[in-house]
Every structure is written in structure tokens, then in C-alpha cells.
Amino acid sequence: MHERLSFFVRRDSPIHRLNPMTKVVMALSLVLIAFLSPWYWTPLALFLLVIIPLTLLAKVAREYWSFIFKVILPTVAILFLMQALFLPGESKIVFKLFGLEVTELSAQLAFRNVTRIIVMISSFTVLLLSTHPSELMSDLTQRGLPGQFAYVVISSLQIIPQMQAKAQTIISAQRSRGLDTQSSFFRRVSGILPLVGPLVFGSLVEVEERAIAIEARGFTSRHPKTFLHQIPDTSTDKLIRWILAALVLITILLRLWPS
Amino acid sequence: MRIEIQDLYFTYPTGVEALRGISLTIESGEQVAIVGQNGAGKTTLVKHFNGLLQPTSGQVLIGGWDTTRHPVAKMASRVGYVFQNPDEQLFSRNVGAEVAFGPKNLGFDIERVEALVGDALALTQLSDKTETNPYDLSATGRKMVALASIISMDTDIVIFDEPTTGQDAVNVRRIASVIAELRRRGKTVITITHDIDFCAENFERVIAMSQGKILLDGTANAVLGQEETLARTYVDPPQLTRLGKRLGFRDTVRNEEEFLDALKR
């Protein structure tokens, strides 16, 4: 059982050492540039020339590709097909599939949209692979993100795996009372309540206790918070963020420029 | 209904070898307590009795049934398992429905289910709470509902996992009387417990486990008197046993009766 839910992979790399905010800005910039740039091949170029080098620089290439193949590729393949088959457009028909037509135009649009999505998912994946969630949330909180939001994110990451363990125990307990988890009858709705019920009600009890516990440690104090860890924010970080902001601005200008 | 364990080994998927060669027989109607430190393998062992876990090697026979040949839902007709935390079991809108869940799953007809539910509620002193939502009851009440839900299944073997944790004296006594009644009905009762006094006062046979093996297995008096061996699995002897030892009694005493008898001599 995983003790925690997270993408984060501990490596010693220049990307890991960057300030979390810098990496957030990087991810957002890549997404904005991919979606706003007027040049058709932008997303693909970003993928080949920026994303892939980043994964190598951050030493997370293997985890990145594993995630891409297992999760992203099937999804984008379906997305591509959906768009290619159903987007309207009058142009040359490239081929037919199940009586539906793929035209040149729809294929182009589908390709562009799919590459944009790949850039979006990839940039956030690199962010999450190279940034510890606790550090990310702490940095954002220090910059003004509400503490409660950060708490919800981090505690969910740690507590959901614990709930998985709890769910397993509930299943065992109900099986021990004769609940048949193997027959097709199980799929009826009434078979779900004995499993979901205890999970929900039991969690409500736990949530109240946890609320008391964090309250007892000043969670709702109005005091300005302090932070145990100081997360370095170097001049390199600041420079990178300014450059990225400038690139996004240029992209927007290029798009708005009538040509 | 006899429980036969032959040379049982079990390793979790994580690689932890939790049971390392357990062999034991529990005859019909015995009252057995299993004690030992956390991680000794007590819960792992007991989960083999109803098939929740299957042996890595070795055999578990419940009344002749090989647990690898019957699904857990079927084993539930012979072995009832009361889990430690009632909140991981309770889901029905009222106590009556909750207690009826088990026997219904076992396929009993409606009259038998009603009779079993009525009996279980009477035994756990919940007869007046049939319409109450289990989550409206206190933690004590919910524990008794969990007990009733398993008793109503009328299994020959009943397993209790830490039945007295967090319970007050009154409820511990109630639980003890439920166990006594089950004994009177000829059921086999197996319990895992850290409460060594509760164990001494209610169980005839004690099995002490340590690191996946059985350290001691015998009558309560025989086992609970072996302080040094029990200390290896972080089990303290019962209060009266300790007192008897300090006073130099020849025999091991485990409850008030035996203590006072020994004192008079």
C-alpha cells in the first residue's frame, strides 16, 4: 500500500532545485504559449524542444514516459479520433472509418488540439514530478494562497491512501458477514451500500476528531503564520520567471497582431 | 466443528512473513484467547479461519472444509468474525436491519432470520433499540450492535478481535456474559485480546504468539503463569496472577475464586 499519493520523485537536478513558484510559472507559460500561439506547430515544437529536454534535465524521463504511456496516450488517442471524426469542415476526405469521414481539415484541427493538451498535461506532470507537494503548498501559502486550501490539498494526498486501507477492511468485514462480492448480483446498487456506508459514516466521525485536533493546534488562529522551512528563491529563479512572462506576452502580441 | 491448522505459512504480498509454521487444533466448543505483541501474527492467523487470507503453504480445515475451496461468503456460515472497529461495519438505517444483514446473506428463511435477530438483540440488551439508527448510539452501543450482527448468524465458531478495547467496566462485563452464553450454547469462541485480565477470567485456553510462531499453547493457568516467556511477546500476567506469585502461591491463579481458594489454604 502506498503511504502517500504523489507524483514527486526525489532527484538531485537543477529543475528540482528551482523555486516551486518558478516551476508553476513555467508550467503555466508553456500552456499559455501552446494555446495562444498563432503558429500551428507550436505545441509540437514545445513538446520536442522544451518538454523532453526538461524531463531529461530533471532526471524524471522514465517516470514521465511511464505516465504518458499508461495514462495519457490512450486518452489522447481517443480524443484525436473523436475530434477527427466529428469536427466539421469542408475539405478533402482523407479516409473513412465506420461510415464517418476524416477530412484534411478535421485531422489538422484534431492534431493541433491534441498536441496542445499533451503540452498542458506534460508541463504539469514535470512540475509535480520535480516538486514536493509540501514545498509547493508552503511556497504558495507564503505568497498568499489561503492556508486552508493548502491544508486540504496536502491532507488529501496523505489521507486518501489511508482510506483505501480502511475500505479494504470494510470489504473484509462485510464479506465475513456473507456479502457475496463475486456474483453478478453484487453489481446491484444494494450491494454497494454496505461498503460505502461505513466508509462515509466512519469518515465523518474521523473528520470531526481531526478538526478538533488541528483546532487544538491553532489552525484557526488569526495570527500571521510563520514557516519552518525557508524555500530559497534565487535571482536565477526570478530571472527565469521574468523571461517566461516576457515570452507569454510576446505570444499574446503575435496572436493579436493582424497579419 | 473442529478447526485444524496444519503447518501454516503465510507471507503478505509485501514480502512480510507473518506466519511461520503454525499447527494447532481447536475442538468444538473450546474458548481460546490469542495473545501476543502487535505484529506477532494473531490477526493474520485468525483471518485464515474464515478464508479472508489463504495459506501460502499448509492447510486450514474448518469442520472439514478446506478454506481454499470455499469463498469467504460461504465460510461465513461456519465462522463469524467480529471486527475491532464497529464503524467499519455498520451501515443500515436501523439496528434491526443491521443485525438481520448477516443471516439474510446466509440465505435463512424469514422466520429464522427474525428469530435469530430477536435472540441476538436480547443477548446484547438491544431489544428496545430495533428502530434506532446505529450511528445515533454511543460507541458502546455500536460495539454491541456489531456483536449482535455476528451472533445473529448463528455460526458454530465466533471470532472476536479486541472486543474490550475502549469499553468501560459495565460493557466489558456485558461482553463477558455474551461470551459465557455462547459457551453455554456450545459455540467455539476465539478472541484476540490485549486485556490479559479479561482473557484470564473468560477463557480456558490461551495461545501466546510471537513473530509468526506459537510460543505457548495450553490452559490459561499453565500459560499465564509463565512470566518470562510471556514477557518475550510483551504480555504482562494478569493482576491476580502477579499478586499470587508475589505471595508465593504454589499454583498459578487467574481469577478471584482461585485466588481466594489459594489464600485460604
Place this chain on the structure above:
Amino acid sequence: MAIVNLQNVTYKYPLTDVSALQNISLKVEEGEFVAVIGPNGAGKSTLCYAIAGFVPHFFKGELTGTVEVAGNESINSTLSEWVLNVGLAFQNPFNQISGAKYTVFEELAFGLENIGIPRAEMKRRVEDAMKLTGISDLADRSPYSLSGGQQQRVALTSILVMQPKVLVLDEPTSQMDPIGTREVFGVIRSMAERGMTVILVEHKVEWIAQFADRVIALKDGGILLDGAPSEVLTSPLLPAHGFATSRYTSVARKAREMGVWNGENLPVTLDEAVEGFSQRVKGIKS
């Protein structure tokens, strides 16, 4: 000076008919170790919540009477200020882990971050508290990888770093195995020896008998008995009202009825029982 002062406290949870606390008055001196015993439903947890301010601030409901700690009344304070006066820990160690931190050290600092303690002092307090409770070796572990006893000690330490004036503990060992129980009582005992005011709700009478200065028996929201352990724990009222008693006490009581107990008072601890009975058992050293 009484550091905790309850006067005529009556409290009813919202949507209930029966008061959970009925006209409770009690004083606790600084440095006292008070144990609270009682059957389930007696109001022990509610009493803890009242002293810690969660009643009425968290649970709402109707509170009459005054709850004072170190001269301040709980109704006049916000809950987040009050928790700096009174630390609260309870049964389930898992639910006391915030979930917001990945190591024990950070977990202990969580409360201090919330109240704005400067970084250097934060580190100092955490390191000192870990030494006091003996968990320095757990500093880099994930709180979720710990045993129950370890988690409970982390929970206690995370309250201690807040430097409360009073420590309120609601059945901290109920879910512990014997090792965990011993570890947790060890921490509580060393806190008490350092002069911390401790209010401990417990079922395990033989432990209370060894450590507590005073025992309060609660029943149906009211105080039944309040006095020294040797008085309260041997009172015949306890078995009559369904309280837990030490087996040494109850067997000695029966022995006395049979005429085979020679001690003056009934025992509560093993040593007292040995002494009392050894006078009866010939040729045995006590």
C-alpha cells in the same frame, strides 16, 4: 492558586434533552495530577471539552456556569487563543495527525507555524519537546509509518510544544497495546513530574493508582467522588455504580468479607495488596 476553576457548570449539546454536565464545580491546583474515571456516557469527554474550550466554542450548545483557566474565562476567549492555555489529546492517535506534514519534525512544528512562532524558536521548542518525550529518533519519519504508541507520543508532543498551562488527556491509552500504554504513561508521568497540571481521563485504574494525586469519579454528568486515590478507588460506591475497580481492591474486599484480609485499608496497587495479604500468608516476605 487554582489554575482550573469550574463553577456550577451545566452543559447540554445541541439537539439533546439531557445535560451532559450537571452543575459541576471543581478546582485544580497548579501541578496537580487529577484522574477522572467514570462509565461511558458519564460526561468525561464533555468535561475535557469544557476545560479545553471546545464546549461551547466548537460544539455550540448551552453552557451555564463558569470555566476558568489561569484566571480567564473560556467564554470570553476565542478557541484559537484558548488552546494556548489548555492542551487536549484524545483516544485515537491516527485522527490527531494533521495530515499536513510529511515528517514528525514538521508535524510538531505545525501548531507553532499556525500561531506565528519565529523559525528559530520553533526549532528550539520542537527539539526540546522531542527530548522530553523521547521521540527524537522519530524526527524524520512519516507520522503515518509509526506504531500506535509512537503516534500517540507524537500527538502528545505536538500539544506540549504549544506550551499549554494545563494538559487534558481523554483516554490516551484506550486504543494502545501494552507497549504503547507503557510508552504513553511514561510520557505523561514525566510531564507531571516536571510540574505540568494534568487532567487524565482513564479506565486503567491500576495506572491511575500509581501516579495520580487525586481522583474524580464522574457519573451521569455529576461528581460522585473527589479525593485521594486511596479513598476514591477503594470506595464501595464504585462497584455499586458500574465503575472499573482494580482487581486488587475487589479481591481484597471479598477477602475482608471472608475475614482473611488483615490490612487496614483496601489496596489499590500491587505493592499495597502484597503487603496486606502477606500478613495473612505465613512466612512470606512482602
